Amino acid sequence: xxQVEQRPPHLSVREGDSAVITCTYTDxxxxxxxxxxxxxxxxxxxxxxxxxxxxxxxGQGFTVLLNKKDKRLSLNLTAAHPGDSAAYFCAVSAPGNxxxxxxxxxxxxxxx
Amino acid sequence: EAAVTQSPRNKxxxxxxxxxxxxxxTNNHNNMYWxxxxxxxxLRLIHxxxxxxxxxxxxxxxxxxxxxxxxxxxxxxxxxxxxxxxSVYFCASGDATKLYAEQFFGPGTRLTVL
Numbered sequence: 001x002x003q004v005e006q007r008p009p010h011l012s013v014r015e016g017d018s019a020v021i022t023c024t025y026t027d028x029x030x031x032x033x034x035x036x037x038x039x040x041x042x043x044x045x046x047x048x049x050x051x052x053x054x055x056x057x058x059g060q061g062f063t064v065l066l067n068k069k070d071k072r073l074s075l076n077l078t079a080a081h082p083g084d085s086a087a088y089f090c091a092v093s094a095p096g097n098x099x100x101x102x103x104x105x106x107x108x109x110x111x112x
Numbered sequence: 113e114a115a116v117t118q119s120p121r122n123k124x125x126x127x128x129x130x131x132x133x134x135x136x137x138t139n140n141h142n143n144m145y146w147x148x149x150x151x152x153x154x155l156r157l158i159h160x161x162x163x164x165x166x167x168x169x170x171x172x173x174x175x176x177x178x179x180x181x182x183x184x185x186x187x188x189x190x191x192x193x194x195x196x197x198x199s200v201y202f203c204a205s206g207d208a209t210k211l212y213a214e215q216f217f218g219p220g221t222r223l224t225v226l
Contacts, residue, residue: 009152042219043217098160099160099170100157102147104153104154
């Protein structure tokens with residue numbers, strides 16, 4: 001079955017710096033990709049969903065890149081601020097398969 | 113407002129005891145899921161359901177049962193709780209009418225088995 005590897009497990013950056021989190025997956029049939037943010041003690045909030053092949057999606061202060069050829073998904077926080085400190089998880093699913101496979105998560109700490 | 117709620121939010125149980133975690137959703141979604149979250153593992157799928165009366169095994173079903181008596185409610189049952197089941201449990205609902213079936217998560221239940 002699908003396996004998702006997320007790197008790095010921990011990341012510490014200074015305020016204003018960029019931060020990059022990457023997930024690689026194994027199933028070429030995977031088609032739907034998601035990034036979730038989880039603040040300490042809280043539930044998961046959807047940051048962005050990505051469906052297409054090689055695509056850049058931009059949100060508030062972050063960019064998501066999907067490279068289906070390399071089976072790699074990345075989340076790039078362009079100018080991190082302390083409010084970005086949280087755990088981030090990628091999730092992957094295939095068409096018609098309503099189950100997600102999650103990465104193990106990245107604990108991001110942004111130092112002011 | 114559509115939401116996924118879980119009860120209890122915190123639970124302390126004894127080894128060998130029975131534990132029931134409850135989930136309720138007002139999203140009117142067909143699909144519901146139970147995950148556990150442990151450090152270093154992300155979220156792992158325990159059981160899921162496609163609608164009332166259906167339950168399916170996820171990736172780590174051993175030691176757990178599930179029940180979906182209605183569209184809104186999905187329960188996770190630990191018949192004989194063990195300390196290895198100490199974890200944070202999340203319930204989610206998903207809209208099966210959409211191809212990508214985005215999942216919406218509840219606030220979580222912290223379970224400690226002594």
